[in-house]
Structure formats: structure tokens, C-alpha cells
Amino acid sequence: MQTQVVPSLSRWGVSAGADLVFRTLAAFGPWSVDQTGASLGWKNQRVRGALDELLAIGAVAALPLGTGDGRQWTARSATEVVAGLRRRSQVEAAARHRLRERLTHLINPEFVPDPHRMAARDVRPLFTVAGVRDRLAQLINGARREHLAMNPEPAFSAETVKAAAPLNRALHARGMQVRTLGVPPTAEDESGWHTDELNAYGLAFRQLPSLPSKIMLIDRRCAILPIDPDRLAAGAWEITAPTVVEQLVAFFHEHWDRARDPIRDWKPPMDLTPREQAVLALLAKGFTDAAVAAKLEISLRTVAYTISGLMERYHVINRFQLGLVLGAGDDPGSDRVADPGEPEEE
CATH class of the missing domain: 1.10.10.10 (Winged helix-like DNA-binding domain superfamily/Winged helix DNA-binding domain)
Structure with a gap:
């Protein structure tokens, strides 16, 4: 019987570990996390990480039977997966072009490198809201000094606040410096109570009438910037190019110095x-x-x-x-x- 040739997904930005798991499932699956880990000699946590990456790009699917690590996973058609990655690559290329335009409006243009020529480790896309939240959780859990956030949204949903609250509490528990810039909230905003909680913890909050962009800065090493500022569900850029991050930190503090602590009902x-x-x-x-x-x-x-x-x-x-x-x-x-x-x- 002729063995099916499985193309490498690495050329499309998929990590080597996720590519190996995809190949394993394509050749031997459906398999559970335990079976895949035993075959590759990996711990289950590493397998789950690779599956999360593959699931985000639609390369694998979970079978309806089983729960937890006993649930079985199957690889989707390699042809369909590669076609989807090719489309995503085209979308990413267009987004990289727009990223340069956006950065030139936020920081000194002479410090804006060509995103097409930046190394993958210096700027990489985080597709989907879940992908952004997962990566932010990783970055915040590893942060040690400072977290800066610029939020131009006048209203946050209860779901968004519920997802952010544990991360913010973790920052406080580690004694991090936290500064958040926002705008006056609308009646639909669900974050007021959490803002009061953060103020009680001593985490600084200020407001301006409007803000030019959503930005998160972690330890002055990493910046998170939306791919499409008008459609946050499109995902975000993770930028670690030192000169760009340094400029974005300065951009944040320029607005912070002009902002004011909003008057609250009671302190x-x-x-x-x-x-x-x-x-x-x-x-x-x-x-x-x-x-x-x-x-x-x-x-x-x-x-x-x-x-x-x-x-x-x-x-x-x-x-x-x-x-x-x-x-x-x-x-x-x-x-x-x-x-x-x-x-x-x-």
C-alpha cells in the first residue's frame, strides 16, 4: 500500500512540534493525547500545546467520543489544510503592509522597519480572540516588571472583563507596576466594578477623551497591537523588535502624562x-x-x-x-x- 505523502506545514509558519504532531495523526490517527505523547516520547502538556496550535488553524479535529486526554484527535485533509494556510498567508501579507502604515502614525517613521523583512520572532500574528487571550496569559504569567495598556474601547462586555480580571489580579499579586489608559465609558460598559477593584489594589488608571490605538506592553519587551483596529476578532500582532517596542512605550507615556485620573464616586x-x-x-x-x-x-x-x-x-x-x-x-x-x-x- 502506498504511503500518503504529508506536506510540511512549517513553511507556512507552523511550529516544528505542531507539524510533527500533524504528521503523526495523519499517519496513525485518530489518537489521543496519551497515545501521541507515548509515540513521540513527549509529555502530554507539550502535545496539548501542539494540538492547540493545530486546532487554531483548522488542521485537526476532536472526535465526539471521550473527554480530557482520552479524547481522540484526527488530522484533517492535508490538501485542505495547506489551502487554508495559503489563504492565511495572503491575508497576513496584506496585514503586514497595513501594520507598517499604522506604526508610522504611532511612532517616529525612521524607527519603523519593513514588517515583510522583520524576522518572524520580531513580529508574528496571533489569529483569533482565543489565540490572543492565550498568548497574553502566557506573557503576563511571565512578566516581572511592568504592564501598560491603552484601551480605546468605551465599553467592555462582561465576558471580556471576566477573562481579564484573573490576569490583572495576578499582576497585582506579583507587585507589578500596572498602568491602564482608557476613555470615558458608555452605559453599556461592564468594567466599572473591575476598575474600582484595580484602584483598590493600587493599580493606576487614567482617562483621555479618546485614544488612537489599542496597545498592550509587557515588561518593555513585547507589544500587542490589533491586526485590524476596527475588528478585534481578527487577532493581533505580537511585536518584540526592540526599537519598535521602545517607541511604543514612549508613545504610551506621552498620552499617560496628558491623561487624568477620573473622578470616582468614592475612594x-x-x-x-x-x-x-x-x-x-x-x-x-x-x-x-x-x-x-x-x-x-x-x-x-x-x-x-x-x-x-x-x-x-x-x-x-x-x-x-x-x-x-x-x-x-x-x-x-x-x-x-x-x-x-x-x-x-x-
Whole structure:
């Protein structure tokens, strides 16, 4: 029987590891992660990473049976995969041309190299929203010094905020310097509560009437820029060319210096812990204990303990009095303080 010749996907920008997994599945699949890893002598985590890359370009599909690492994967037709990669290459080439035009409007043109001639490691595309989120998570988990973000969107969906919140909390936990530039929100914006949480943690936020581009800068080593600023679902560029990143950092700080901290309804006293500030800031905005717990990803009992602890510290007997003492308006939440003996609700 004649063996099918499987073309290399590496020439289309697919990593060597993902190409090898594709070839393995094309020759022997459908196989599970365990089977593929055993055949290649790889750990399952490495196989899953390669499958994620192949799934993003439509090169593999999961069979309906099985779950977790027991689920089986199959390679799609090599002809169809190569055709799709060829189309993607054409789209990427056009996007690279537009990238140079965009960069010349953001930074000094003399520092803008030809994206077609830049090494693949200096500028690479991240297709799909999921691909951008996954890469951002990797970069933020590896960040050590600084995270700068310029967000021109006047409204963020609840889904977007939910995805970003754990990453921002991780930055705070590591003591990173975090600066975020935004614009005045519209009524549809769902990020107000998270902005209050970040302010409670001491992460700086400023606003301008408008911003020219969405940019994320990690450790002054990497910049994330949308491929199409009018269609964020198209993905983003990951840029690591040092001169370009340096210029984009300067571009960010130029706008940061002109921006102002927006006036908020209430700023928690600075002698409170970050958690106490975050809880009170959300309660002062009218969120229930359950909503605060859900948004901050803490237990309902933790919210109750936080409030009862503050009441004891400031020698008051109810939330109304606590609100007056802390300057949080008439009432930072409802009058009810959960009994510490009640069952914990997660």
C-alpha cells in the first residue's frame, strides 16, 4: 500500500512540534493525547500545546467520543489544510503592509522597519480572540516588571472583563507596576466594578477623551497591537523588535502624562487592605454581597467577615454607620451582615 505523502506545514509558519504532531495523526490517527505523547516520547502538556496550535488553524479535529486526554484527535485533509494556510498567508501579507502604515502614525517613521523583512520572532500574528487571550496569559504569567495598556474601547462586555480580571489580579499579586489608559465609558460598559477593584489594589488608571490605538506592553519587551483596529476578532500582532517596542512605550507615556485620573464616586481610605478597599468600593456602588463575592472571586463568607471586621475596628454596629465613618455615602451595601457561623457560599 502506498504511503500518503504529508506536506510540511512549517513553511507556512507552523511550529516544528505542531507539524510533527500533524504528521503523526495523519499517519496513525485518530489518537489521543496519551497515545501521541507515548509515540513521540513527549509529555502530554507539550502535545496539548501542539494540538492547540493545530486546532487554531483548522488542521485537526476532536472526535465526539471521550473527554480530557482520552479524547481522540484526527488530522484533517492535508490538501485542505495547506489551502487554508495559503489563504492565511495572503491575508497576513496584506496585514503586514497595513501594520507598517499604522506604526508610522504611532511612532517616529525612521524607527519603523519593513514588517515583510522583520524576522518572524520580531513580529508574528496571533489569529483569533482565543489565540490572543492565550498568548497574553502566557506573557503576563511571565512578566516581572511592568504592564501598560491603552484601551480605546468605551465599553467592555462582561465576558471580556471576566477573562481579564484573573490576569490583572495576578499582576497585582506579583507587585507589578500596572498602568491602564482608557476613555470615558458608555452605559453599556461592564468594567466599572473591575476598575474600582484595580484602584483598590493600587493599580493606576487614567482617562483621555479618546485614544488612537489599542496597545498592550509587557515588561518593555513585547507589544500587542490589533491586526485590524476596527475588528478585534481578527487577532493581533505580537511585536518584540526592540526599537519598535521602545517607541511604543514612549508613545504610551506621552498620552499617560496628558491623561487624568477620573473622578470616582468614592475612594476607600488608604489605611484599609486592598481586599477591604475592593469590597467596600463595590458595595458603595450598590452591589450585593453575593455580587461582590462573585466578581472578586471570593466566598460570600469572606465578604461578610470583611465587613464585620471593619465594623468591629471602627466601633460601629451596622453598615449604615460604617458608611458614614468611612465616607462611603449613606450605606455601603445592605444592613445585613452574615453570621460567621452560616455555611460558606462559594
